[in-house]
Amino acid sequence: MSKKKSRNLFIGVCVAPALILLILFMVIPTIEVFRMSLYQWGGFSNNQQFVGFNNFKLLWNDMDFIRSFQNSILLIVIVAIFTFVIAVFFAAILSKEKIRGSNFFRVIFYIPNILSIVVIAGIFSAIYDPSNGLLNSIFHLLSLETLQQKWLGNQTIVIYSVAGALVWQAIGYYMVMYMSSMASIPASYYEAASLEGASKMKQFTGITLPLIWNNIRTTLTFFIISTINLSFLLVKAMTGGGPDGSSEVFLFYMYDQAYTNSTYGYGMAIGVVVFIFSFALAAIVNFITKRDVLEY
């Protein structure tokens, strides 16, 4: 065997297990989801009935699905914006300013990320409790009774309450990511800038942001994926989609239809829409944030 051949063989052997696993557990199930979305099927029996695009036509007129879709988009937008702003802000402070106990804060910020989503649901159900919850108690203490709300009972507010919990748990993770890329920016840039008389704000927008831009782009995709996934788990554990379905997100609705309502094919059609939507959204975000990578 020539050297090149044996090298190729070695590469092939190394890659094969991962490739097989990928095909077996990712590619085939995904194709299966697309296939099943064209069928009417309850999930167990052998009578799968081919219905073409009928499931998708029904989706178009299903107001519950549209509401859950709106909720998901709202969550993605709110959670991404708030997490991003807060995480960058704290990352900049903790990495550039000399604050006593900055390591302690870093740990504190990161803790929510380690917690399971069910624990977070428990914590926030205590915070949002209508009578003796943390939030309403604080408003009472400050004599701001008018701001007290039924955080999980008011149908217009409940989705923002869910967003609050998601932001809270996400900040630490993204903060650490931004901090690590901020740490690799040479200090000399900031020294030079401050000698020239640039303010802290100017330094941030002129040096920090452009140099961590690539990192930010990556996290934008993360925001989309993790919000879609975590919002399902949180809604399932905390609100159960209620009151009256007002906090349902699309994955929750998909689960509800595929299992509880025994319309598996319809659920898979929702899965297809979610799949295409998240891919497209990530691609669009990636495309419009494209800049030349700055080298340093």
Place this chain on the structure above:
Amino acid sequence: MKKCLSMIFFSLLVLSLAACSESQSANGDTGNGKTTLHVAALESGYGGDMWTKIADAYEAANENVTVELTVEKNLEELIRPNMQAGEYPDVLLLATGRPEGLTETLIKEDGMEKITDVLDMDVYGEDMTVNNKLLEGFSDTLATNPYADGETYLAPMFYSPTGLFYNAGLFEEKGWEVPKTWGDMWALGEKAAKEGISLFTYPTTGYFDTMVGSMLYASGGTDFFNSAMTYEDGVWETEEATKVLETIKKLADYTHPNTVANANPNDFTKNQQLVLDNEALFMPNGTWVVGEMKEAPKADNFEWGMMSLPSFEKGGDRYAFTFFEQMWIPSASENKQAAKEFITYMYTDEAASIFLESGAVQPIKGITEEMEGDNLLYYNIYEEDGVLPAMGTFASTAPVPGVSIGDTLYGSIDSVISGEISVEEWRKQIEEASDQLRPAMN
């Protein structure tokens, strides 16, 4: 080179496939002529111990059978993947009305074995047929005969009366009388409001299934109830249905303000706590709530009380909905005959007393004589004047995408209570869902 690569690829593929297909010979006869019966049961409020005892007792009674038990709180999550892969338990104790809806799926998919003949079989080891031993009315409702065709597919198990639960101690202390009609109810609501107590709360909207059922019975009788359950056209526009919907709407004014905010899977016990703390008077619930809230702090002189739903007129019929769990055989089971025998064993005196030890009550004749204490009080609710048992559930339909009568009828109550939708809008939604489900009935 290419050949070499593809050979490696294939051998790996074969290896991984072989790893997937190892457990083929799980079911059926074992070597020594014994049948292995796979029983899957939900571990509910009664605990899992009783199932181990039942399995032991049955193995002792029937030497030809080994029982393999799966008892879990999240039973659906555990058995669903196996079932989709074709490995079905032989018998399941899993009721309808669970959030996961696995039992309903099997009904809708015609995946259940007909067990009408079990009713005529002798109870295992006794000379009485199952039908003769069962309490009357339990084997001819939509909950056991889901296709409304006279054929039984689900066996009734563990029944429990439901109704409005309250603190009897509080009523005694205040000298209030337990209301008999909705008129009394509103009067009591005003009285309680002056003391800062709300008349009503509910754990989650799911608990309305029994309450609305009782109310439909009370307002229109059995035939009316059945026509509502079989999605008859225009049934929700009748006077009887309107009475029920309007009453629930009126309850909104007397419902504890925190109820809707806590009516979710995470916080529903906070609503139940409202009754324990004397902040609300009544909640719809079942006898399991006593065990569920056993460790919770309670107001002084707290004492559980349960009443049937009030009647609409003075002297009118009152109903207490009977909730029961079901046992069934999937048609994919490989040991159907053994499974049927096992079901008849469930109604033996031996099995019933094992269940009763854990608080689970079988719907068999004479069972109330074995009971004592609190349980007796609840199960004797039908001894009260004019209180009738109510049973049944919505008829099964083929799956209809995006339409769920439960979500529409019960789930919307959150919106009705918080004033988001009017009775008129609510009725329209129910009627629409009914219209869509009617043609899908099996």
